Amino acid sequence: MSESFFPLKLVIITGTSGGGKSTALKTFEDLGFFCVDNLPPPLLPKFLELAQKSRVERIALVMDVREREFREEGNQVLQKLIQIGYRPEILFFDAQDDVLLRRFKETRRKHPLAQEGKTLAESIGEERKYLNSIRQMATQVVDTSFFSVHDLKRWIEARYAKAISRQMQVQIISFGFKFGIPSEADLVFDVRFLPNPHFVPELRPLNGRSEAIKNFFKNDILLKKFMEKLLDMLKFLLPFYQYEGKHYLNIAIGCTGGRHRSVFVAEKLLEMLKNSFSKKDYRFSLIHRDIEAQ
Numbered sequence: 001m002s003e004s005f006f007p008l009k010l011v012i013i014t015g016t017s018g019g020g021k022s023t024a025l026k027t028f029e030d031l032g033f034f035c036v037d038n039l040p041p042p043l044l045p046k047f048l049e050l051a052q053k054s055r056v057e058r059i060a061l062v063m064d065v066r067e068r069e070f071r072e073e074g075n076q077v078l079q080k081l082i083q084i085g086y087r088p089e090i091l092f093f094d095a096q097d098d099v100l101l102r103r104f105k106e107t108r109r110k111h112p113l114a115q116e117g118k119t120l121a122e123s124i125g126e127e128r129k130y131l132n133s134i135r136q137m138a139t140q141v142v143d144t145s146f147f148s149v150h151d152l153k154r155w156i157e158a159r160y161a162k163a164i165s166r167q168m169q170v171q172i173i174s175f176g177f178k179f180g181i182p183s184e185a186d187l188v189f190d191v192r193f194l195p196n197p198h199f200v201p202e203l204r205p206l207n208g209r210s211e212a213i214k215n216f217f218k219n220d221i222l223l224k225k226f227m228e229k230l231l232d233m234l235k236f237l238l239p240f241y242q243y244e245g246k247h248y249l250n251i252a253i254g255c256t257g258g259r260h261r262s263v264f265v266a267e268k269l270l271e272m273l274k275n276s277f278s279k280k281d282y283r284f285s286l287i288h289r290d291i292e293a294q
Contacts (some may be wrong), residue, residue, distance in 0.1 A: 015064070170251065179293055203216060
């Protein structure tokens with residue numbers, strides 16, 4: 001290995017179809033790995049060479065029988081990588097045959113080795129033969145037979161997220177219903193029940209960040225009660241979202257035009273959340289989507 005060789009974390013994801021490879025790759029992507037699905041084996045050495053030059057630090061690749069060349073020369077390519085100086089972790093995801101059969105029936109996916117006149121069970125058996133030598137090379141064989149999607153995500157995070165920030169990214173979005181609900185919203189709260197500064201002539205040109213609007217809501221009992229209940233609900237929900245492996249959450253706060261009430265509530269909510277949650281576990285941000293819209 002040359003002195004210019006840039007060390008990287010290389011994880012190769014393989015295994016039986018239906019074993020959990022897709023979920024694994026999405027989880028690695030959430031953890032900040034550069035991810036590639038179904039890379040042809042002959043391209044792997046060149047791909048890693050380019051990654052070295054770009055100083056990519058973490059890579060996760062899925063390689064399986066969807067690529068014909070992997071069936072024929074996958075183990076030789078992996079052995080060559082080791083000889084060159086790479087130290088890949090090879091995770092082989094598998095499950096019991098009856099579990100694989102059930103998963104394929106539930107998702108109605110076609111097995112990559114399916115052919116006319118061949119049963120699903122026969123395709124699974126044929127795939128196992130192709131993958132036998134790769135399985136023997138695996139750093140770890142992961143039996144997902146009794147894993148839920150969330151169990152598998154937590155298994156990967158427990159092993160690969162140690163040096164990576166596990167903060168949950170929470171973004172608050174103020175918006176106007178007249179312009180549509182943000183498509184990225186996970187939670188939507190409608191604050192059109194609050195008094196509307198729009199109908200106060202001297203407040204109409206302002207927005208929810210102005211001191212005049214803050215004074216307008218200063219003694220509003222309804223708003224105070226709503227904010228208390230909203231914060232209480234988010235204190236309950238956010239730890240569960242994080243536990244289930246959700247890394248990003250978008251909370252949308254909407255009023256009619258997205259200029260007064262939603263902006264004020266979003267600003268207030270941001271302040272309350274920052275004061276209620278650990279900076280180590282959560283990062284909060286804010287965007288006012290329609291504050292300048294007409």
